Structures are given as C-alpha cells and as structure tokens.
Amino acid sequence: MSPLPGYNVLREQDRSHMLDKIGVDSIDHLLDFIPTDLRLQNPLDLPDPMSEWQLTRHLKELAAQNENTDSHVCFLGGSVYDHHVPEVVNYIASRGEFLTAYTPYQPEISQGLLRVLSDFQLVVGRLFDIPVVNCSVYDGATALAESAWMAISASSIHRLIVSDNIWPEHLAVLQVYMANRKVEIELIGHDAHSGKIDQADLDIALQQPAAAVIAQSPNCFGIVEDLKEVIHNAHQHEALAVIGCYPTSLGIIEAPGTHGADIVYAEGQSLGLSLAAGGPTMGMIGTRESLTDYLPGRLVGETKDIKGESALALIKQEREQHVRRDKATSHICSNQALMALRSLVYLSLMGENGLRRVATLSAQKAHHLCAELERIPGISRSYQGPFFNEFCLDLTVNTATLLDKLRQQGFHAGINCSANNKDAQQRILIAVTETQSLATLDHFATAFAQTIDQIS
C-alpha cells in the first residue's frame, strides 16, 4: 500500500466510511455546492513532494549558503543583538504543551500558560519599572506604533513629537501606522556633539499641544539619553512620555518607568530570542495603570473559579478586536506569546545578578573595543554622549569597502550608516555583546586597523 499523501491520516477506507455517513458518494459530490467554474481543474503548480530526508538535505543546503554568527564574528546591532541564549530557554520553549497551545481562551486547561504570561507581565514590569505590561505585540517597531496610538487615544491630540534618533525602521513603521489616522508627526533633531535629543528643538516642538514625546534610549547611535529631562519636559507641557528601551541595558541603566515614562516600549529580541534573520522577535509595551484601557493585545489577571479559589484568566477583553471590533484599541490577535515565554525563562535564569552581568560585560567589551578602534588614525567617535554597547564611528575611508574587506576576513563588522546621514559622510555602527572574547575583540581591532591602512 502506498503511503498517504503528505501529512494526511485518513485512509481510503476511512474516507469511504465518512462519505457514507455524510450520505455522498465522493469528495466531488461532497463539494458540489462550490460552483464548478470556480473549481480548480489542474493540480497546483508545486514541486513533487519530498521525503523527510530529502527535505532535511534541501533545507540544510539552503541554510549552508547563509553567513551567520558561526561563520562570521557579528558586530551588528540596530535593535537586534547576538546575546547569548541559554539552552534552558530553547528547552522550555520546545515543550510541546506550550508550543502547541493557542491563546488561553479556556483558562481551566491553561493555568500553566496563563501563569507564564502573568509572570511575564510582572517580570517585565519590574525591568521597565512600570506597573502594567501586556502579553506582547509583533516587534519593537509595531510596539512603538501601538504605544503612539495609545497616547493619541488617551489624549485625543493627533500630534506626536518624535526624536529623530530612534531606530529608522521603527520610525518608518510608525509613519505607516499613523499615515491614515490624521496624525501629525513632528521630528525633532539631535545634538551633533552628544548625539542626544536636542532639548531646544524639543522645547520649540512642545509649544504646541502634543499627545506624546517619543524618545529612545539608548538611541540609534547607541547613546544613553537624559531621559529624566526629556520626560520632565514632556510632562511640563502635558504630553505623555513614550520611551523606547533596550531591555538588556536595563540591567544597569535606570528604567524609563523610574524617570516617570508613561508608556515604555521595546524590541525584546535581546531577552533569549535567536536572531532568526530578524523574526519572530517581540514587541513589549508597559504603562501606568491609568492607561491600561488603551493597551493593545492580551492581558492576564487574577480572578476566581466557582469554588472561590484564585485562578488566572485573560482579562479586560473589552479592549480587544474580538469584542470591540472597529472600536478596539488594536487589531492584534495572534501575538508573540512563545517569545514572551522565552524572555520570561531568560529573565528568570539571569535574575538580578545575571542581567546586570550581561549588561556590564556587553558594555565593558564595547568600550574596550571602541577605545582600541579610536586609536586608529582617521577614526573618530561620532558622538561624545555615553554609550551602552553600541557606538558610531566616523571614517575617512569608504565604509562599504571597509565592511566588505572585513567580511572577507570573517567579520560582520557593523552597520553602514553612511546613507541619508546629515552628520557625516562615512559612518559605521558597531555593537558588542557579552559573547565576544577579549582575543576576538583585539584581533578585530587589528584587522580593522590593517584594512583601513590598506584602503586609505
């Protein structure tokens, strides 16, 4: 007997039995309510099916064509970082019970998952120092867009003041999300020396009412912003402060919530998620209690079962699309729950000391490398503000050529920020995580110097 096609499990005798029960004699007959002229006449134009071993070989071949962090030392950042992912994270996230459940609509059989999501809310709340956190949105960029909409809904003011040193991709997504919702986005500049938000620009922008001031720290140059000042300024003018952050950095840098941010958003990839060519990652949003009703997505809370015992369930669903439809706070349905699980396991493994060490090691290594590179003639730091683990360098050689030569030596040396850059012609953004050894950093610095020498 030949095997059933694909992953199907109904044998021919099963299908006959089922057709009998339904009272039709064939699948065609079963589907006769579909107008015949709509029925596909030919088989789908797809390759022949593969066996498991053929498929594995094929995927391995495709995978082998991609350079990656095993083949090249990775100094790329830009919101996604090559931090270490402890094996326990992979192990727990591959448990079939978690992996094959869906949104816990049936709380009685989902208490484990609900506890995970509830603890995610609590732990991230600690990290951001903000009381209310949702169960994730798609990624950092959409987290920003959703946060901005929260501020607009809460204030009924359709104007946003956005610092021009947030991630360019985040800004691009924000613009798309706001494009048809009658929202004015006013970009404010950064100080050419420090790389931080230009406070004078912000002051001017705040002369008109705004729903929110949106800033990110560390910003897209890696520089830690003076959030306290920015947030204070926003509040003085009755604008909400929507602050983007890099969760790992919060192991050592004061949380946005501590400075009084009203909404904190983040790209959560650094918390135990693989790079995966950029997805799936995870968007995180936290807020003050008074803004809870504007939050997008799932929220977990405590309730009681009919015996009066405490239990967890999805709550405040009246915000969501399946209840409120076009009046919902957001359209999000499927979210990034598995990534939330990963980051909760990650943060539980790291704890107070571990996250602090990851952050400190990343910063130590980045500062070490930066100092080494700064010694090379023709290289200068783009900005003087304090950076966390990512920094910009201005070059006197062609950035693309430099990156290319370094790639040939086994390095993905950084992100080329030379295009559309007002401050400098040739610029590179370099990120360092805890995973690079001193030897690697020094080897890289040497290669960097030699290559610059060669091409200048």
Place this chain on the structure above:
Amino acid sequence: MTPGITLKSARRVSVFDLSQPGMGGSGITDPDFDGETLPTELAPVATRAKTGLPELSEIDVVRHFTRLSQDTFGVDLGPYPLGSCTMKYNPKRNDTLAELPGFAHVHPAQPADSMPGLWTLFHQLQNHLAAITGMDAFTLQPAAGAHGELTGLLIIRRHFESLKQNRSVILIPDSAHGTNPASAAMSGYICKIIPTTTEGTLDVGAMREMLNDDVAGLMMTNPSTLGLFDPNIAEIAAALHENGSLLYYDGANLNALMGLVRPGDMGFDVIHINTHKTLSTPHGGGGPGAGPCGVKAFLEPYLPIPVITQDDDGEIKAQFDRPLSVGRMKSYFGHVTILIKAYCYILSNGAEGLRTVSENAVLSANYIQSSLADLLPPVFQQRCMHECLLSGGDLDVDPFDFVKRLIDFGVHPPTLVGAGCVHFSDDYDAAMLIEPTETESLAVLDDMIAQFRKVAREVELARYMIETAPHTTDVAKIITDEPAFLSMLEADKPSSAKTS
C-alpha cells in the same frame, strides 16, 4: 516559599515566590572582564542599583516551567477543535529545520548577498503561495493574519490614491472576524456591516444597496466564519469590481480550499494567509504566526518594502527603492522561522498532499456535523467546509457549560460566542464552531463524537456534572463575569488594593 511536590501547585507560584537571593546568572562570566566595573564614561548614567528581577537556580527554572507546561493543554495532548483557529498537528521536523544555525544565527542587518539561501527560500515560498492562491505577487513581511489585513488595506488605499479617488468605506460581513473591522479602522476606513442571510451567506441584495463610489472594498473570508462556502462569490466580485471597488480575502480559512478553489480565481484582489493555521506552525500559546499578503499584478507596486524579487539575470534581491510602496510594516523581513515552516510544509505535501489536506479537513467537519446532527443540528441546513457551526439550542443546558464538560473527557472546547476568537451575532448565541482539522484520524474523530454524546446523556442523568465542569482540572470553572484584577506586584498596586 517552596513549590511542593505536586505539579498542580506550580500555577499558584510565581517566579518571585521561588526567588532566593544570590541565585541566577550562572555561566555569565568571562576570564578577561570582571563583569562588575562599569566603563568610566558610562558609570555616571548606569546608576540602576537594582532591577528587582527574581533570583532562581537553573534547576528551579527547569522544574517550574516544566510543571507549568504540564498544566497547559496543547494539540500534542489531544484534539483541539477550536473553530477558526485550525489547531492541527504541525510536523515536528519543520520546527527543527527552521532552527538550523544557517537560519537561526543570521543577523538581519548582514549584507544582502550574505544570505542567498534565505532569499531563495523566500522567493520560492512566494511562488508557491502564489500557486496555491492564484495571486500574482506576495510580501512575506506581515507578522500575523491581522497584520496581513492591515498591509492589504493599506495597499487598497494606495491603489485609490494613485487613481485619485477618495473612498472611505470598507464593507464587512457581520460574521467577520474582529480583526477585519479593527484593521480597517487602523487604516483609516469606516466600516459598514453587511448582514448574513438565513442561509448563512452574504446578503448580496443588501450589499448591492451599499455600493457607491465611497466603497473602497469588501473584506470577506470564503468559507466564512460560519463554516460555509459562499456560492455567490463570483457575483459579489463582479458587483464590487463594477463599482470600482476591490475584494479582500481573509485567508484564515484557506485550510478548506487548497487545490480545490483559489482566492485569485474567485475574484479576490488582495489576500492574506495565516500560515500558522493552514501551512503549519504550532500556535505557541498565542503566537507568533505569519500573515503573508498576496496581490493581483496591478497592486504589486504598492507592496511593502523590502520586496523580494528576482531580477533579469536570475539574482534574487530585496528591493527597497519602491516609490509607490505602502512603506514598511515591521522591522526587517517578516517572521522568518515561521515562513520556513510553511515552506517545509508545502514541500512535504506537494500538490496532491495539499489537496488531500483540504479535502480531509472538509470531510472531517462534515462527518462531525452528520454524526452529531440529532444532538446538535447544524445552524444552517447544509454541508459545511472545514468547520461546522452546530446549534446547542436544543440542549436544555447552557452550551458554555456543555463544552466545559468536554474538557473532562480530553477534548478542547470548540469556539463559542465569547469563548474563542470568533464573533457571532446574537442569532447564533447557542452555536458552537467545531473545526476538527485533517490531522485527526477517524478513530479520534469517533472518540470526539462519543464524548459529545456522553456529555449530552448527562444533561438528564447528571446535569450537575455539566454545570460545574470541568472536574479534572486543578481550578474549577471560571466564569468570565467574575471581577478580575490585573496581575500586578504587591508593590505596584494602588494603595487601596494592597492586601497588607
């Protein structure tokens, strides 16, 4: 607090309860850096003294989360006929293949020519999705179904902008999933709702009356969320197109159609596919999924950037310079690992396999419908597609209670009003949407049917058992109108709510 030995109690324990000062962070060391001294320049701004994160040993983490997993029901544990969610078995091999280092360890900002394997995969996947759906071009960027909807609606907007037409209305059937109107609102459209006829189809007459030059499009899923194929689809498409409007396909129900009917052939102009439903990705407790968006050729210029295309000399590239594009929908390229799973699924099945998937999905739903007809008559007296909408109106017990009792017999409840992701109008408030999927064998289907019958017998014999179900879970029935409180740490609670 120690967790105790029974796994059932794990749910009562938060990671904060398991915290022991000094634990955690094992292995985060480096011989050459102390991991403590802050760089001089950073020190003045790196002033956070404490995060308040819990401190656990690795074994406590492993045990706690393993126990929590055991208090979570997934497809790996039993049938999950949650209508509209396509909770089928997703092949394990795909999960492993998507995590190959050559995919999982790729940084998205790497040079474009450093990941040719991924470009090839994306390009092939786009072609396969086009073949399955009858569309001309795809973007793989959207993160989920709802995100695909937003993408598609923004494409529709761009289309009318380029025609210099100002159309502000999107028509949506009353049975549509909540994401449809929510996405329409997010793209700046006003939603107008089309009623459903007593036969369960879109009311074409009512729709015609709503058509005018303000209508940008109609969002529809076919089969609908009532599990029915709308045979008038060609007429609907013609009427829309005659009006200069576009037809959007919500592909959440594509599991019923592969190899049988293609959205492109039905007249749809823009679609999304929930690959996590139809093309296999375990739902992960709520996500992530992926929602590729497909268009007919005339809408291709509006696809979000980057667009993955093959140029004349055969090279596959990510194009950014697309002046008419709607812009960027999310960071980078999309949910890459989820897309890899979809690719694997398509290649394992082939054309015949995929057609059989859909045939069997439809067959199984009709088998359930026929087998339960005496007990739970179909809401609409006709054959269904891949899910059946059955009426619990004759049950003499609240359907909400009825389905909770199924839990005790190992079956996940089907979708009900207010207990699942689908919206039903009040007319169907006793209805259940059952989607068995094609991956359950006949023996499992028969067992599921037997469990429904067992519960039905209890209505007379042991009504109390139904009304207080489930009984086999650690928590008892949870009623949604109980007051609920956000999970918050004691320290964050407003002072009035603090227990101490």
